[in-house]
Amino acid sequence: xxxxxxxxxxxxxxxxxxxxxxxxxxxxxxxxxxxxxxxxxxxxxxxxxxxxxxxxxxxxxxxxxxxxxxxxxxxxxxxxxxxxxxxxxxxxxxxxxxxxxxxxxxxxxxxxx
Amino acid sequence: xxxxxxxxxxxxxxxxxxxxxxxxxxxxxxxxxxxxxxxxxxxxxxxxxxxxxxxxxxxxxxxxxxxxxxxxxxxxxxxxxxxxxxxxxxxxxxxxxxxxxxxxxxxxxxxx
Numbered sequence: 411x412x413x414x415x416x417x418x419x420x421x422x423x424x425x426x427x428x429x430x431x432x433x434x435x436x437x438x439x440x441x442x443x444x445x446x447x448x449x450x451x452x453x454x455x456x457x458x459x460x461x462x463x464x465x466x467x468x469x470x471x472x473x474x475x476x477x478x479x480x481x482x483x484x485x486x487x488x489x490x491x492x493x494x495x496x497x498x499x500x501x502x503x504x505x506x507x508x509x510x511x512x513x514x515x516x517x518x519x520x521x522x523x
Numbered sequence: 524x525x526x527x528x529x530x531x532x533x534x535x536x537x538x539x540x541x542x543x544x545x546x547x548x549x550x551x552x553x554x555x556x557x558x559x560x561x562x563x564x565x566x567x568x569x570x571x572x573x574x575x576x577x578x579x580x581x582x583x584x585x586x587x588x589x590x591x592x593x594x595x596x597x598x599x600x601x602x603x604x605x606x607x608x609x610x611x612x613x614x615x616x617x618x619x620x621x622x623x624x625x626x627x628x629x630x631x632x633x634x635x
Contacts, residue, residue: 412566441620453567453612453625466622500566507620510555510574514566 413437414503414515422521428489431518435482435503441465442484443504443512444476448497459484460507491522525550527615529626537634542600544629546613549594553615556589556596557623561610570611571598603633 413436421429435442444456455468459478470476473491478484488495498519502512526549536542548556554575559567573580573587573596580587584603589596600607610630614623 412568443622445623452627453614453623455622455624458620458622460620465620468622502623504620510616510620511557511569511572512623513569514559516566 412513412515414439414501414513416499416501416515416518418518419516420519420521422523423491424523425491425493427491427522428487429491429520431486431488431499431501431520433484433486433501433503433515435484435501436513439503439505439513440482441504441507442478442482443502444470444484444486445500445502445514446497447500447517451497453500456486465507488520493522496520496522525553525615525624527613527624527626529613529629531629532627533630533632535632535634536603538603538605540603542598542603542607542631542633544598544611544613544631545595546597546615546626547593547595548615548624550615550617550624551594552617553594553624554618555616555621556587557614557616558585558587558598559612559614561612561628563609567612600631603631605633605635607631608633 415434456470458466557572586599613626
């Protein structure tokens with residue numbers, strides 16, 4: 411157990427819908443990263459937050475957004491869902507910017523039907 | 524752009540043999556290179572990492588080597604066991620707390 415938690419574990423929804431994925435970092439970790447894992451694209455970085463502020467953006471679609479709250483938990487919002495958005499979404503956390511190690515949560519498996 | 528190439532994509536070894544997985548990165552500013560093990564349906568688990576100021580690091584049966592000149596790093600697993608069977612990912616990042624750029628993964632199968 412990495413200490414990073416994610417809810418829900420599984421999510422099944424229809425095209426065009428909107429979902430919210432939640433992540434709680436390890437106690438004391440200030441940085442949160444979101445990654446998408448699909449069969450054809452592998453593990454891809456989406457977005458990073460540090461202490462409530464967006465720090466880096468990767469291949470994140472405009473339909474996707476995220477935020478980090480004062481208690482440091484983070485939410486990833488996916489809207490206007492398409493079949494191709496079906497994937498495993500992982501959150502990872504690290505202590506601080508000077509500390510590179512990232513520890514992954516168990517992931518949320520999103521299925522868009 | 525930033526890219527990490529990983530080979531082989533699949534690797535099958537007999538229990539007790541060694542396994543080597545190789546990665547090449549494109550961004551010379553990369554300074555942190557972790558390896559993750561992912562079992563089916565589970566989270567990627569950090570197993571070992573190396574920073575750019577070190578050439579080699581070992582932890583029991585696993586070791587990682589880094590060649591900054593060639594922009595190449597490798598994972599070595601000795602005395603493989605069936606429980607080592609999983610998908611292994613290399614990654615690279617730069618700066619402080621930077622995003623991880625992952626390789627495509629290697630599916631390792633250790634046959635008893």
